[in-house]
Amino acid sequence: MFILFQAINTIFANLFKTDMNFTDEIKRRRTFGIISHPDAGKTTLTEKLLLFGGAIQEAGAVKNNKIKKGATSDFMEIERQRGISVATSVLAFNYKDKKINILDTPGHKDFAEDTFRTLTAVDSVIVVIDVAKGVEEQTEKLVQVCRMRNIPMIVFINKLDREGKDAFDLMDEVEKKLQLKVTPMSFPIGMGYDFQGIYNLWEKNINLFSGDSRKNIEDTIAFSDINNPELEKIIGPKAADKLREELELISEVYPSFSQEEYLAGHLQPVFFGSALNNFGVRELLDCFIEIAPSPRGKHSDTRMVEPTETKMSGFVFKIHANMDPKHRDRLAFIKIVSGTFERNKPYSHVRLNKSLKFSSPNAFFAEKKEIVDISYPGDIVGLHDTGNFKIGDTLTEGEVMNFRGIPSFSPEHFRYINNADPMKSKQLEKGIDQLMDEGVAQLFTLEMNNRKVIGTVGALQYEVIQYRLEHEYGAKCTYENFPAHKACWVRPENPKNEEFAEFRRIKQKFLAHDKYGQLVFLADSEFTIQMTQSKFPTVKLFFTSEME
């Protein structure tokens, strides 16, 4: 009996690391992204979080990581942004006993695909909304992706120092437009000119916003009983009455907070504040570290992988090219899913069936990167790469599996790419190949004539590609319109039936292969997609490369 018990114990210990340090390291990690429509205050909030963590000393350090409005043809600006965004791709810092990893998500809509991919590597998100503008387009798109994946979300309503929408109306808007179920964790006392502070439902206290300068938190006063007559003295009788009424309404209308529901992605706590004035940010952060999830398991094509497993596994969610064109190496960003990633240990690159060792894996801190010996689940490691990695690649200790959930989404713009300098066709090919691996855009090769079509999320990418091909690879290209509306990945129920043969014959001109060789139908309109689906019901069309 004892021997049997010991054997089971050994098997268990081999599968899951049971030493306390390892599980503690996982539990203390919080890896998340901040998403918003441009200008809602994502950069300002990120910066304030870093200041709290003591990771930066002054405001303005992250600020420059933004693609400025109207920068579409300013290539030096794009290059500069690329440089800065390596440094701010992952911002890690310690706060209290937690290790926080913030993954940067570009707000610019032309880089939305980059943001979608980064969302595959976060364990939770904070959604920032401008109190005056309410729910905007980009927020809707990003939240939809998070909702589909049940990513736990916290909402931060920002710019309370300005006149904005009524707090209840705004929560209504969030529920309707974003299809979320919210529960306020804090509530504003007045707004704009009359903004006095915030009642914190989580900690049951009031934070007052100082009158004149409107720059500081004046005081935090604890209120275990909201009917305490002291409230009148502090915020005035009118505001006190209003606050009591509002809190009563909240308790009647909104569900109380449940961590379980939040973690399941079914309930979203809401905070109010002003990032610029550092108001409500500490409350957000303190609550976040308590309730937000530590690294969670991830599905691979063969099984669910838990962070506590001994063997290392991870996947590439971002690739960044070297800024210096003389050095072709790139930085591949890996999210560690399980086990520990160790320097100089051989790992298996599943797609290439190749063993690779990394002598200088980088970890990221607020403003710098450093070589690290060991990284834990939830951490992001930057690996120098000479062309082995593509986005979505999996690293393991030998197990053959691929992490799921890193699909390509259908691009919105399509253009033929032509070689403008026949002497440089090799360079052009190499350049296109590498830029596609980085995920700058998607390449489709037409079946009929092998012509190449580049698909992008935004028009800006075409200029970026043209510029980078010329400056980094010495190749020149031109574009020509290709009349496609959407890329549909094709999966026939029966590749040998008549219907599929007929589909191929009729749609011949619009069939292509993506970079993995998967068949794609480049449809010219929504109408065509509908017609095709009804005419060829056994030929399934999907809008992501994972065909789900």
Ligand code: G4P
């Ligand atoms: P983003 O990353 O989401 O695009 O937004 P960002 O933080 O850059 O903020 C956009 C603008 O909103 C900035 O002003 C910023 O100062 C301002 N802002 C952020 N939080 C608050 C807040 O709580 N209250 C108020 N009143 N404004 C806020 P800007 O003029 O565009 O830039 P800057 O000149 O201040 O850098």
